[in-house]
Amino acid sequence: MxxxxxxxxxxxxxxxxxxxxxxxxxxxxxxxxxxxxxxxxxxxxxxxxxxxxxxxxxxxxxxxxxxxxxxxxxxxxxxxxxxxxxxxxxxxxxxxxxxxxxxxxxxxxxxxxxxxxxxxxxxxxxxxxxxxxxxxxxxxxxxxxxxxxxxxxxxxxxxxxxxxxxxxxxxxxxxxxxxxxxYNQTFNVPGVKEHAHFLKDIRDARAIRTRILECFEQANQPTITDADRRKLLNFCIVGGGPTGVEFAAELHDFLHSDLARHYPALARMAKINLYDVAPVILGGFDTGLQEYATSKFKREGIRLLTQHHVERVEAGRMYVTEEGEVDFGLLVWSTGLAxxxxxxxxxxxxxxxxxxxxxxxxxxxxxxxxxxxxxxxxxxxxxxxxxxxxxxxxxxxxxxxxxxxxxxxxxxxxxxxGRVDEAPFKFHNAGSLAYVGDWEAIFDRTKVEKGPKGKETGRLAWLLWRSAYFTKTLSVRNKILVPMYWFLNWIFGRDLSRF
Amino acid sequence: MxxxxxxxxxxxxxxxxxxxxxxxxxxxxxxxxxxxxxxxxxxxxxxxxxxxxxxxxxxxxxxxxxxxxxxxxxxxxxxxxxxxxxxxxxxxxxxxxxxxxxxxxxxxxxxxxxxxxxxxxxxxxxxxxxxxxxxxxxxxxxxxxxxxxxxxxxxxxxxxxxxxxxxxxxxxxxxxxxxxxxYNQTFNVPGVKEHAHFLKDIRDARAIRTRILECFEQANQPTITDADRRKLLNFCIVGGGPTGVEFAAELHDFLHSDLARHYPALARMAKINLYDVAPVILGGFDTGLQEYATSKFKREGIRLLTQHHVERVEAGRMYVTEEGEVDFGLLVWSTGLAxxxxxxxxxxxxxxxxxxxxxxxxxxxxxxxxxxxxxxxxxxxxxxxxxxxxxxxxxxxxxxxxxxxxxxxxxxxxxxxGRVDEAPFKFHNAGSLAYVGDWEAIFDRTKVEKGPKGKETGRLAWLLWRSAYFTKTLSVRNKILVPMYWFLNWIFGRDLSRF
Structure with missing residues (x-):
């Protein structure tokens, strides 16, 4: 051979x-x-x-x-x-x-x-x-x-x-x-690839960050109407899985800390909307945790639009069966795999x-x-x-x-x-984590095989979420950088420079 | 009023x-x-x-x-x-x-x-x-x-x-x-705005970084000829002032550390060329320091093309009066102010x-x-x-x-x-610093009014360069981040991810 x-x-x-x-x-x-x-x-x-x-x-x-x-x-x-x-x-x-x-x-x-x-x-x-x-x-x-x-x-x-x-x-x-x-699943909804942002690659993350800051800078121009400001600051997320939920949670944190501090009038106009065709968000999670996340999001003012269907997307606008026309400044699409x-x-x-x-x-x-x-x-x-x-x-x-x-x-x-090991692969479920905003996470360990079964919510789950990420971050360089940034941004706030 | x-x-x-x-x-x-x-x-x-x-x-x-x-x-x-x-x-x-x-x-x-x-x-x-x-x-x-x-x-x-x-x-x-x-001075050389990179804004720095990594990734494709590889890895800088010199020095460092480690064959093909119309580089500096920088660059293999004139620039190619056609992967243009x-x-x-x-x-x-x-x-x-x-x-x-x-x-x-203070503005020259690569800088204090006059070269000047920048970096956040990155990149090397 x-x-x-x-x-x-x-x-x-x-x-x-x-x-x-x-x-x-x-x-x-x-x-x-x-x-x-x-x-x-x-x-x-x-x-x-x-x-x-x-x-x-x-x-x-x-x-x-x-x-x-x-x-x-x-x-x-x-x-x-x-x-x-x-x-x-x-x-x-x-x-x-x-x-x-x-x-x-x-x-x-x-x-x-x-x-x-x-x-x-x-x-x-x-x-x-x-x-x-x-x-x-x-x-x-x-x-x-x-x-x-x-x-x-x-x-x-x-x-x-x-x-x-x-x-x-x-x-x-x-x-x-x-x-x-x-690839990203779009269910052949027209316009998604052209006008929505995915969140699978660091380039996507960079484009989203630039777009959020641009929405606020555009809305801050004195020549724009308040009606247009509300459209620009309407942030839509399609897909209630962990990616969509975590993005909504992070965006909520950003909106209610740094953006609220530096653009107070605009931050009050901003809205976060989470769409899904299913009746609940976080489909794969334990029902109790789903309910926890749902009520948390509602308290935080994130609109949950379950059982909603997006028909088509244009530049800055989408058509939802249950709502009609929805104008947005940013649309993040995360509905699974293609x-x-x-x-x-x-x-x-x-x-x-x-x-x-x-x-x-x-x-x-x-x-x-x-x-x-x-x-x-x-x-x-x-x-x-x-x-x-x-x-x-x-x-x-x-x-x-x-x-x-x-x-x-x-x-x-x-x-x-020189010989092939024939023991088949076996998956060991280590549980699922999702960040739900405001320093809280949910941790589903109901399906794990080893260790204590159960579910965690709130700050403790958040700590588990952070430490889990921390230990899985591979290089030493990023093991230093990630907590460093968490600390710096906690103290000084996130950077708002748009470039 | x-x-x-x-x-x-x-x-x-x-x-x-x-x-x-x-x-x-x-x-x-x-x-x-x-x-x-x-x-x-x-x-x-x-x-x-x-x-x-x-x-x-x-x-x-x-x-x-x-x-x-x-x-x-x-x-x-x-x-x-x-x-x-x-x-x-x-x-x-x-x-x-x-x-x-x-x-x-x-x-x-x-x-x-x-x-x-x-x-x-x-x-x-x-x-x-x-x-x-x-x-x-x-x-x-x-x-x-x-x-x-x-x-x-x-x-x-x-x-x-x-x-x-x-x-x-x-x-x-x-x-x-x-x-x-x-603005950036182009002396009306055709094609500069379209095909050269400036270095005045952080967006320029990002574009240059992406382009350098792209040049190496393109040159690393197996379908490309060695002749084209040499063209892609020909880095040209027009303008021998502090900006052009510091960029050449930083690029030299990058080439001879991380790029040499991860693309050894390609790094040997790479060339750095510094063009200027004047007979010397670093025009405003003391003659001794000019000579120091010149001989240092020559030792480092940076080609100094003084008294050269760029006539026009196209995509990946420029026309120099003294050389004829020059193909490049990256052209950085820094010839003063318009x-x-x-x-x-x-x-x-x-x-x-x-x-x-x-x-x-x-x-x-x-x-x-x-x-x-x-x-x-x-x-x-x-x-x-x-x-x-x-x-x-x-x-x-x-x-x-x-x-x-x-x-x-x-x-x-x-x-x-309620009254205007009429004492006129007076400039206090604190000296000029320029990094020349390989952990060495030049520091011109021949024109200062206060403190010891003189000039420094080498590692001590490099230390002064670093600490001067450090104290002038304005926010606490960046006072933490800048030495952090210097340290991390010194230990782990610069990141080569192209995105």
Whole structure:
């Protein structure tokens, strides 16, 4: 299996000068390709034994979004970079404090910590020949008169151009992990993609923060009418899941602290509206906690518009079946997951919405191939892009992260022992947390298997929420930055500079 | 003088409910309008006695740029928000820890700490009738079917609509401070505004940071040729003043630390080129320090292209008289100051480039009116937009800041004593600092009047550079954040996430 790829694999390092250092141990390393840098892909990149695998990660963004903090970032409780982790931390080598280890490892294994990362989309997968076609996710470069040569060049020999296309390139793999996640579900409501904000990426959070501050600056202009001010300061959220609820809570906090202090008259005109088609918010949570959140939101003046249906969205206006025209300054849309185009192209049209969204895997997370109906030993799928046969797991970061940890253990052991560990993946529910504003959270532990069952509300749950996030924030840098920002913004207020 | 504006002035507070609380002391307050939120305008806003003046600040951005840190921000040594201060800190009231003082002041003076800030451009000034016409600097709001009513509305009664325009509004003033600064000088080189980056605002720094990371991500694509990689990684800076030099130094540091670690092959292809028409860089500095910086840059591999002339700029390419075509991934343009359109409209066409750029003031910073040739007692101009008769001062932040401090003292005293303090402004040169990379700076104290004269180079100058910036960073928040980021980025490296 290895011989086919050896020639290509040896080309992955960028240091051509170190060619002679390469030991046979390095050349024998298999190539692991990871698609995606989210909760699944980034965790594997982080924890995989890089002395044993040549790792290539392909992702349209060169960072990992720490999604539970995006709502905080979107109102300025946290700074953007505190909620992302750069993928390049692990490529081509690790942080400088590990230099001695790196040199030692280089003596033992050749040049082993060399990893490659491509900022690209995976377009299609040829499972039979173990090939991927990728498309750069950076803007195309067009210098006058320069043409791309046939084949690759010396910087990245691991990838080769695809004939007939000057842009796309091809990668081979020994093992493949598909962790591409899902897209935002819009239920084909017209205008959502154009006029609403999603909240899945740090760019979304930045756009929302800029827009909130812009709404207030626009409403502060002396030439505007009060009627238009109320429209500009009408903030709508569609989707009563944890993302929508936490964003509403954070926006409420922002409105009633910094914005109320610096734009007092305008803050009184502002309204927060939370829409959902379901009769309750926080569908997956315990009923008592749902009621707690509902009554808290009502006390805080957040309008809960359950059993409401958005028909279409235009610039600054949407049409709701139960209300008619609703003007807004900001619309945040968070109604679940839609299939990723790559996954859709693999699974093709299926009737079941859930299986259409996902690749089906067996218990050990190997993808069940469509044609043979047998699991492929070299292809794995995890996270929102995957669905385990006969297991119904929620589409959460927790599941993706646990699957990644399981798979990393398997892959690391696989290399060491040469045999595949066949114990199937098992999800351990650690409970669900949601921030509901005003330093209070809800913590649902009614479905956990280990530890005390139960539910928490209020300040204690808030503390659990903060500390849970704190320990899960991956890098030391962000472990310092996140509480720092919490503290600074608590003392000095959030920054209102709009740029 | 006051009676004319009293009716309007009483309308500046947003709390209509506090109308009855207003004491006659508040109503007698004069209105001070500040144009601009840079080194001059922000300093006045910060230090002016707000119990004595009704302050209105008009600026297209709602923040102050701490300009000496922009070069650091543009390569990620500092985070963006650590180099800006929100104007709204002082409007409508101050930070929450001052609440008791505010309540006490409200008891004494009515509702005195109420300040107004407009995110707007000043279009024109009618000195005779003490009126300003302003244009909102936010995106126009267009809700279907809503029209602006004639006149203002209850939120901002201090401004009234301009008849014939639904957008522009009018302000009156008792005292006016013009601190609008200057624009970037392009010497009418075609294409500069479209294809080069300036470095005067935090938005510029953000665009540059994104572009540097994008250049590396584009160059890292496997489908690109090495020739194109070298073009993408050719970084050009036009202008050898402190801004251009500090940016070159910061970029060099970034290239030889984090970028070299994470893109080793690409970092070796990267080049930094510093162009200037003059025969030396850092024109205003002492000759010995110029030579020090020049030889340091040469050692660091920064190409110094003095006596070079850029003829025109296109996307990714410029034409240099001495070199011909030069392809670049990033072009930063910093060749001095051009007149602000507002100032230009006031001064009209003058022959002397320097007086065309600026309003002429007398020694006490009162603007000398064109028609009467006499100083206006109610209109002041400071910073890059101003020029004191018979005094040649550099166009630096130091001058603008000292002028603002002088003017604040005068305005505060004016209100208290009722008489104008006529001692003219005197600039106290505190020396010039410039960072030259690799933890070294140059510090020119050859022209200072107080303290030890002399010049410093190297690490000691770097320490002075850092501590000077540290003490001048205005808010406590940024006094914590700036050294925090220096420390974190020194330990963990700069963040390479591109978003």
């Amino acid at each position: 290895l011989s086919v790829h050896r020639a290509v694999v040896t080309g992955t390092r960028a240091h051509t000068g170190t060619r002679t250092l390469f030991s046979s141990a390095y050349q024998a390393k298999q190539r692991l390709v990871i698609l995606g840098s989210g909760w699944g892909g980034y965790e594997i990149l982080r924890a995989i034994d890089k002395k044993r695998w040549n790792v290539i990660i392909v992702s349209p963004s060169n960072y990992f979004n720490f999604t539970p903090l995006l709502a905080s970032c979107s109102v300025g409780t946290l700074e953007f970079r505190a909620a992302v982790e750069p993928v390049r931390r692990y490529t081509p080598d690790v942080v400088s404090i590990l230099t001695i280890q790196r040199i030692m490892a280089a003596c033992i294994y050749g040049y082993p910590l060399q990893q490659v990362s491509y900022t690209a989309w995976c377009d299609s997968i040829d499972f039979k020949h173990k090939k991927l076609i990728c498309m750069p996710a950076t803007a195309p470069v067009n210098f006058h008169g320069t043409k791309n040569p046939p084949g690759g060049s010396d910087v990245n020999e691991s990838a080769s151009s695809v004939s007939g296309s000057s842009e796309k390139f091809q990668l081979t793999y020994d093992k493949l992990v598909i962790a591409v996640g899902a 299939p990723n185009p790559l996954i859709q192209s693999i699974t093709e049209a299926k009737k079941d919405e859930r299986t259409k969204r996902s690749l089906v895997t067996n218990g050990t997370l190997n993808v069940v191939m469509k044609d043979t109906n047998a699991p492929d030993p070299d292809v794995f799928a995890i996270g929102d892009a995957a669905l385990i046969q006969d297991q119904a797991l929620p589409a959460t970061a927790q599941v993706a992260n646990q699957q990644a940890k399981y798979l990393t253990r398997r892959l690391n052991r696989l290399v060491r022992s | 006051l009676s004319v504006h009293r009716a309007v002035v009483t309308g500046t507070r947003a709390h209509t409910g506090t109308r009855t609380l207003f004491s006659s002391a508040y109503q007698a307050k004069q209105r001070l309008v500040i144009l601009g939120s840079g080194w001059g305008g922000y300093e006045i806003l910060r230090a002016i006695d707000k119990k004595r003046w009704n302050v209105i600040i008009v600026s297209p951005s709602n923040y102050f740029n701490f300009t000496p840190l922009l070069a650091s921000c543009s390569v990620g040594t500092l985070e963006f928000r650590a180099a800006v201060e929100p104007v709204r800190r002082y409007t409508p009231d101050v930070v929450s820890i001052l609440t008791i003082q505010r309540i006490m002041a409200a008891c004494i003076y009515g509702y005195p700490l109420q300040q107004v800030s407009y995110t707007a451009w000043c279009d024109s000034i009618d000195f005779k009738h003490k009126k300003l016409i302003c244009m909102p600097a936010t995106a126009p709001v267009n809700f279907h079917g809503t029209k602006n009513p004639p006149g203002g509305s209850d939120v901002n009664e201090s401004a009234s609509s301009v008849s014939g325009s639904s957008e522009k509004f009018q302000l009156t003033y008792d005292k006016l401070v013009i601190a609008v600064g200057a 007149p602000n359109p507002l100032i230009q409209s006031i001064t009209e066409a003058k022959k002397d480039e320097r007086t065309k750029r600026s309003l002429v003031t007398n020694g006490t910073l009162n603007v000398v009116m064109k028609d009467t040739n006499a100083p206006d007692p109610d209109v002041f101009a400071i910073g890059d937009a101003a020029l004191i008769q018979d005094q040649a001062l550099p166009a630096t932040a130091q001058v603008a800041n000292q002028q603002a401090k002088y003017l604040t003292r005068r305005l505060n005293r004016l209100v208290r004593s």
